[in-house]
Amino acid sequence: VAGEEAAGAPAPHKGLGTAAPPRPSLLPYGAALAMVAGALGLGLVLQSSLGHESTDLVFLTAVVAVAVRFGLGPSLAAVLASSLAYNFFFLPPLYTFTIADPTNVVALFFFTLVAVAVSNLAARVRAEARIAGARSRTTEALYGFSRKLAGCGTLDDVLWATAYQIALMLRLRVVLLLPQDGPAPRRGAVTVMAGYPPEDFLDEADLAAATWTFDHGRPAGRGADTLPGAKRLFLPLRTGRGMVGVVGLDGDKPGPLLTPDQRRLLDALADQAALAIERVHLVEDLDRARRSAEADRLRQALLSSLSHDLKTPLAAVLGAATTLRDLRDALGPEAKGELLATMIDEAERLNRFIANLLDMTKLESGALAPNLAPHDLAEIVGTALERAGKILSRHRVELALGAGLPALRLDAVLMEQVLFNLLDNAAKYAPEGSLVRIEAWQETRREGDAVSLTILDEGEGIPEGDEERIFDTFYRVRKSDRVRAGTGLGLAISRGFVEAMGGRITARNRGDRPDSASPGAAFTLILPVPRTALEDAA
Known part of the structure; x- marks a missing residue:
């Protein structure tokens, strides 16, 4: 607790001077005498009809009013002034402080006693009310302060x-x-x-x-x-x-x-x-610990990925090159061609891995700046299919793009990489000979018009609960008791690129193959239609 001392240490208030209470002002006392003077005038007016025996109630009212308004000190001054005024102006003989009738002495005594008691009670009620009001305001202010701190x-x-x-x-x-x-x-x-x-x-x-x-x-x-x-x-x-x-x-x-x-x-x-x-x-x-744990996880995943995804293609390239060097005279043209093709394929695989690492570095450092311009989505899809032709050579590809799709503000290079990564993922997880289908259509969504592009495969689908996790860096789905070859960067890069261009990407299992052992996965890109394209269409 702030200001609290440990056991055995001096209390925090020790040696700390506190401010003296403020000096009383003379203004309340002047107001008290003025109110007594008013009560005196009212009593003189009412004396002819009420008699002097009842005028003491007028002074008592003034005393109570002073006690409620100004406190104990001014009310006691009002009691003294009222007693003197009541004696001087109302008790015979008049205009003197001498009292001839003993009963008037008793009346004055009890008037003064009652006035003191009432003024004391009224002043105490006033003080308690002021303290309660001050505590209420303080409590309210402290509560507001705690709420303000909770929101910081x-x-x-x-x-x-x-x-x-x-x-x-x-x-x-x-x-x-x-x-x-x-x-x-x-x-x-x-x-x-x-x-x-x-x-x-x-x-x-x-x-x-x-x-x-x-x-x-x-x-x-x-x-x-x-x-x-x-x-x-x-x-x-x-x-x-x-x-x-x-x-x-x-x-x-x-x-x-x-x-x-x-x-x-x-x-x-x-x-x-x-x-x-x-x-x-x-x-x-906590944030530092979480970032440190995430950095350790990524470091371990990167080392694991490097040990596999760098070593495997390098080993293949090295083996093919060594074979060509040592047995080039004994090998026929067809064998040499196969070895060269192996070297090229593995080199391209290695190149994709390094490119993914560079893209991920740009995303995490915030250095990615998309070059957005109007592009025809069909042209980008065609370019991506041509680039992915080799990895899709053992799959059937079907294209179903809606007619009249508007031009979208995209970075053509980034969009092509997104589609290539998704096609590579489909080829990796779908069996040979299966169908990879690309669909695109325009629709009106709650946030506005958009073009949706979906890539569907006939693979084993996405494990339940992994629909978002598959977009994490270095995460690879484990199916059939093994992990597919890959870096676990492609989908993370795809999401980063799509969001940088103002779109969204989601993943789900297909719902049109409920009876199949391979339900298939569907990756959907939602790309906003620029307002200029809507105006041109209108």
């Missing part, structure tokens, strides 16, 4: 909200200091992180007091026993895990800065602020 996602937002709230509720200037960043900050090295009004500099005395507070967890500076020559008063921000920072306060009035009530309010504000700061730090630590 960054450390800067938390610090700014804290500095502003403390300054608003205590009417003081505020600075917040946190430990310096770095691999090994020295003990007590704090720096200004926020302030209200904005402040980013502390003189040497203030910085020394703030450093001492952070080191020892106790107040220092103005009004404290330690380093009282500092301009500001510094108090610790602490949670159960230890110190998280320091808050510095400064005001224009001389003497101690805080009353006991203000100190309790500051402790409550500091508690919430310290917990919010710690929460932000914990979230940052």
Whole structure:
């Protein structure tokens, strides 16, 4: 808890001066005498009809009004003034403080006693009402502050909200200091992180007091026993895990800065602020741990992929080249051709692997900038099919593109790579001789007109629950107790390219082959139709 001390340590309030209560003003007393004077005038008017025995109720009403409005001190002054005025103007002999009738002495005594009791009760009710109102406003402000902190996602937002709230509720200037960043900050090295009004500099005395507070967890500076020559008063921000920072306060009035009530309010504000700061730090630590774990996973996946997807084609190329070198005279033209074809195929496979790594690097670094321009989707599909002709040579290909498809704003190179990766994936997971079908049509969706392009295969489909995971980097589907050859980058790259061009890509199992052992997979690209194309069509 902020400001809380460890067992056996001095209490945080020890040695910290508190502001004296404000001096009473004479204005309430003047108002009390004015109200008694008004009651006197009203009593003189009513005396002829009510008699002097009932005019004391007029003075009693004035006393109650003064007690409710101004408190105990002015109400006691009103009691004294009312007693004197009642005696002087209404009890015979008139216009003298002498009382001839003993019964009037008793009446004056009980009037004064009742007036004192009523004024005391009224003043107490007033004080309790004011305290309850102040506590209600404070509780409401603290609740609003806690909600504001709960909505802060960054450390800067938390610090700014804290500095502003403390300054608003205590009417003081505020600075917040946190430990310096770095691999090994020295003990007590704090720096200004926020302030209200904005402040980013502390003189040497203030910085020394703030450093001492952070080191020892106790107040220092103005009004404290330690380093009282500092301009500001510094108090610790602490949670159960230890110190998280320091808050510095400064005001224009001389003497101690805080009353006991203000100190309790500051402790409550500091508690919430310290917990919010710690929460932000914990979230940052969690994010760093998650990023580190993800980096380790990717590193392991990359090493595994490199060991297989680089070694396999290199081994094939090396074996074919060695055979050609050692047995070139014994081999016939057909055998030599097969070896050369093997070398070319494996070299192309290796080239695709390296290209995928480079594309993934561009995506993760944010260096990818699509060159968007109007393109005919059918032309890009034809180019991708021509490029993938060799990998699809053992499959049947069927094309069903809708008529009158509008031109789309695409990067032709990226779009061709997306289609090539999807066709390569279909050829890899679908059995030889199966059908690979490409469909495209225009439709109106909730977000606007779009062209949907779907590539369907007749493979084993996507395992349930892996519809999104297959787009993760280095993830490869395991089917039939083995993992298909590949880097696990193609689909991740395809999603990155499509989203960079403003589209979306989804994966699912086909629903038109429920009785087949191979349900097949369907990859759908949703590409927005530019407004200019819609206007031209209209």
